[in-house]
Amino acid sequence: MNDLDIKEKALQERAKRLEELEKEIQEKEKALKQKEKQKKQIILRLSPSLWQDISAWANDDFRSINSQIEYILTKAVKDRKKDNHKQS
DSSP states (O other): OOHHHHHHHHHHHHHHHHHHHHHHHHHHHHHHHHHHHOOOOOOOOOOHHHHHHHHHHHHHTTOOHHHHHHHHHHHHHHHHHHHHHHHO
16 A cells, blocks of 8 residues: 555545534534424413504514514523623
């Protein structure tokens, strides 16, 4: 085996390892997406006026009421994290 053959074999092994790592990453990403899809259910009691306001807002944004509430909560959490980060 000459020097060129050794280098080619090493490159092939690296390529194989990269393919394995890429597969592993894809599997982990898939698992994370599956985990994200598993949403928790809660019972939420709202006043009729708040329900109407959220319903109108959801309608304006072409979302379901559930999606609108999730959007509002997600935005509030992100804003809170930003505010806490600024204070540090």
